[in-house]
Amino acid sequence: MGTTESQRGRTPRGRAASIGLSRAQIVAAAVAQIEAKGLAAFSLRELARSLGVSPAVIYWHVGGAKEDLFAAIAATITGGLAEAQDPSAIWTERLRQVFHAYRASVHCHPKVSPLLGAQMKSNGVASLDWIETVLVALAEGGFEGDALRDAFNALIGGLCGFVTMELAPGPASEDGAWEERVAQRMAEVDPKTHPLTHAALPQLANRIFVLRWQNGAQVSYDDGYAVLLDLLIDGLAARAANFPNTSPAEPKHG
Amino acid sequence: MGTTESQRGRTPRGRAASIGLSRAQIVAAAVAQIEAKGLAAFSLRELARSLGVSPAVIYWHVGGAKEDLFAAIAATITGGLAEAQDPSAIWTERLRQVFHAYRASVHCHPKVSPLLGAQMKSNGVASLDWIETVLVALAEGGFEGDALRDAFNALIGGLCGFVTMELAPGPASEDGAWEERVAQRMAEVDPKTHPLTHAALPQLANRIFVLRWQNGAQVSYDDGYAVLLDLLIDGLAARAANFPNTSPAEPKHG
DNA sequence: CGCATCAATAGAACGATGTTCAATTGTGAA
DNA sequence: TTCACAATTGAACATCGTTCTATTGATGCG
Numbered sequence: 001m002g003t004t005e006s007q008r009g010r011t012p013r014g015r016a017a018s019i020g021l022s023r024a025q026i027v028a029a030a031v032a033q034i035e036a037k038g039l040a041a042f043s044l045r046e047l048a049r050s051l052g053v054s055p056a057v058i059y060w061h062v063g064g065a066k067e068d069l070f071a072a073i074a075a076t077i078t079g080g081l082a083e084a085q086d087p088s089a090i091w092t093e094r095l096r097q098v099f100h101a102y103r104a105s106v107h108c109h110p111k112v113s114p115l116l117g118a119q120m121k122s123n124g125v126a127s128l129d130w131i132e133t134v135l136v137a138l139a140e141g142g143f144e145g146d147a148l149r150d151a152f153n154a155l156i157g158g159l160c161g162f163v164t165m166e167l168a169p170g171p172a173s174e175d176g177a178w179e180e181r182v183a184q185r186m187a188e189v190d191p192k193t194h195p196l197t198h199a200a201l202p203q204l205a206n207r208i209f210v211l212r213w214q215n216g217a218q219v220s221y222d223d224g225y226a227v228l229l230d231l232l233i234d235g236l237a238a239r240a241a242n243f244p245n246t247s248p249a250e251p252k253h254g
Numbered sequence: 255m256g257t258t259e260s261q262r263g264r265t266p267r268g269r270a271a272s273i274g275l276s277r278a279q280i281v282a283a284a285v286a287q288i289e290a291k292g293l294a295a296f297s298l299r300e301l302a303r304s305l306g307v308s309p310a311v312i313y314w315h316v317g318g319a320k321e322d323l324f325a326a327i328a329a330t331i332t333g334g335l336a337e338a339q340d341p342s343a344i345w346t347e348r349l350r351q352v353f354h355a356y357r358a359s360v361h362c363h364p365k366v367s368p369l370l371g372a373q374m375k376s377n378g379v380a381s382l383d384w385i386e387t388v389l390v391a392l393a394e395g396g397f398e399g400d401a402l403r404d405a406f407n408a409l410i411g412g413l414c415g416f417v418t419m420e421l422a423p424g425p426a427s428e429d430g431a432w433e434e435r436v437a438q439r440m441a442e443v444d445p446k447t448h449p450l451t452h453a454a455l456p457q458l459a460n461r462i463f464v465l466r467w468q469n470g471a472q473v474s475y476d477d478g479y480a481v482l483l484d485l486l487i488d489g490l491a492a493r494a495a496n497f498p499n500t501s502p503a504e505p506k507h508g
Numbered sequence: 509c510g511c512a513t514c515a516a517t518a519g520a521a522c523g524a525t526g527t528t529c530a531a532t533t534g535t536g537a538a
Numbered sequence: 539t540t541c542a543c544a545a546t547t548g549a550a551c552a553t554c555g556t557t558c559t560a561t562t563g564a565t566g567c568g
Contacts, residue, residue, distance in 0.1 A: 043554060054518050059556075061516090066555070146477070153478025154416075154485060161415020162408075168418075223400070224407025231408060231489035232482070297525060308547050313527075315545090320526070 023061050026051070027072050034073075035111050039169060044069075070115050077109055078102075078116065081130045091137040092237050098133050099159045099229060106163050113167040141240040151236055162228055166221045277315050280305070281326045288327075289365050293423060298323075324369050331366060335359055335384045345391040346491050352387050353413045353483060360417050367421040395494040405490055416482055420475045 029051055034042045044066055048055040062069045084101030085094045106113050134152060143151050283305055288296045298320055302309040316323045338355030339348045360367050388406060397405050 044556090045554065055555080056519080056557080057517060064556095150477045150481045153475055154482035157416035157419055157475065157478055158412040158482045158486075161417070161419040162411035163415070164419055164422075165411055165415040221407055221411065223404045224411055227404045228408035228412045228486070232412075232485050235485035235489050298527090299525065309526080310528080310548085311546060318527095 023072070026058055026061055027069070027076055030069055031073055031076070031109060031112055035109055039111050039114055073112060074115050077105065077112060078130065081105055085133060091140040092233050094137045095134065095155070095233055095236075096229060098130065098137070099155070102130070102160065103163050103225060106167065110167045111169065113164060114169060116164070138236075141236065142243040143236075143240065147239075151239075155232060155236075158228065158232060159225075162221075162225055166225075277326070280312060280315055281323070281330055284323055285327055285330070285363060285366060289363055293365050293368055327366060328369050331363055331370065332356075332359065332384065339387060345394040346487050348391045349388065349409070349487055349490075350483060352384065352391070353409070356384070356414065357417050357479060360421065364421045365423070367418060368423060370418070392490075395490065396497040397490075397494065401493075405493075409486060409490075412482065412486060413479075416475075416479055420479075 026047070030042070030047055033047055033050060044058055045055050048058055051057075058069070059065075062072060081098075081101055085097045087094075089097065106116060134155065135148070138148055138151050138155075280301070284296070284301055287301055287304060298312055299309050302312055305311075312323070313319070316326065335352075335355055339351045341348075343351070360370060388409065389402070392402055392405050392409075
């Protein structure tokens with residue numbers, strides 16, 4: 001299951017011409033390199049080069065391919081995410097905590113985040129604990145069956161999608177030719193035909209629809225995410241309040 | 255701005271050893287090829303090959319690079335999206351129409367959709383009309399300033415993010431080794447430690463968190479998207495109802 | 509103590525990719 | 539006719555992911 005039998009024995013530093021390279025070290029180095037130079041510029045060969053190692057070593061340690069390395073990275077990042085909730089809080093509050101934790105966790109590795117979106121779809125969310133957390137909270141609110149499924153999909157799709165999209169990488173060129181094109185694009189907005197877009201440009205342009213980085217620092221979407229979270233959870237709470245026969249707490253034997 | 259001066263004259267079929275290749279034809283062929291073989295398997299060389307042409311031709315026609323071709327594709331797809339609304343409808347209804355139209359439009363080219371997510375960030379949404387439509391609707395609801403900005407970000411981030419995420423590609427391997435890994439992953443879900451996840455597996459597994467394709471046909475997230483849309487727009491309407499001094503219709507001279 | 513095993517590495521090789529560049533072609537204009 | 543130049547070609551370069559066949563050297567066993 002992903003461990004590829006490489007470190008099944010407890011031989012911490014191998015037994016041969018080892019440099020002592022481990023799977024975890026490779027994953028860590030890959031994350032560092034992606035975070036440094038961007039996902040588009042990432043290559044197995046340069047990863048091997050930065051580790052002072054032959055490219056084949058990565059295949060031996062990680063498994064089959066680049067894809068397995070990406071899966072390992074995603075699993076590393078979303079691990080230990082379910083602990084972010086306070087079990088004594090009400091379910092709506094727990095949802096808030098969990099999704100804020102998700103965003104915070106992903107924001108720790110912005111350039112790696114596209115991998116999360118893809119890997120969440122292919123391998124399932126790396127941390128099942130996290131999924132279970134969300135489902136438990138919704139169930140406590142009285143959701144079940146199709147309503148549970150739809151609420152879950154709306155939450156995961158909307159909130160994880162928001163994070164994925166806000167961190168989506170711009171063009172690969174890191175040399176500022178991009179900024180020029182953006183400025184050009186902004187200047188093209190015609191106040192006559194798009195008055196509100198033009199008026200909101202200082203408010204919006206640097207936010208969601210053009211720039212992501214400003215002077216090298218990341219632009220904040222915190223408020224938009226907070227509003228999205230409020231709308232979703234408050235709305236779900238309102239729906240839950242209308243469920244026919246449900247006490248606010250546990251529906252089963254407790 | 256993206257046209258790269260290639261077809262500035264009105265010489266429809268060139269003037270030389272032309273095959274009569276145009277930028278639009280290249281873009282169309284690229285979309286077709288991506289839709290047929292997937293985005294990960296797309297290459298400029300094979301595009302040129304399928305057009306019976308040298309790879310350099312694409313550079314000459316499209317502009318600098320692969321990235322410019324992607325930008326052109328994104329612009330082609332999200333064009334003419336603002337017409338999907340009924341101008342006489344109330345603003346909440348118009349928002350619903352516009353975002354349903356967005357999803358439908360993107361779903362017409364599922365494999366190209368990852369490009370939309372990225373290009374929406376870099377070049378700005380291809381269709382400014384569409385942005386304007388959303389802003390006008392929100393303004394009619396009474397949103398302005400920071401509230402407008404946050405509502406806009408929540409809507410765009412959540413809804414476009416949902417679509418981006420639901421269409422996110424799985425692993426590149428199209429040969430079913432993926433299905434095996436997924437089945438394996440599903441079998442690993444322990445009813446003891448993750449009871450709700452396990453119980454909801456038949457409802458959820460084929461939905462958001464594992465499979466995207468089932469027997470080659472696309473799985474539907476329609477209900478989840480509808481719930482998300484309802485939660486967001488109903489919530490915004492509720493907020494708008496609490497705005498101090500706003501008549502339900504136009505805030506300005508009309 | 510010696511030897512065979514085998515984890516762990518190196519290095520070369522293959523095909524494919526994105527991109528660039530120096531030719532070449534043929535048409536429309538002078 | 540001649541010239542400029544849009545349009546295309548093909549070769550070339552560096553890089554990439556991946557696979558294959560060695561080689562190395564510690565380790566457990568006899």
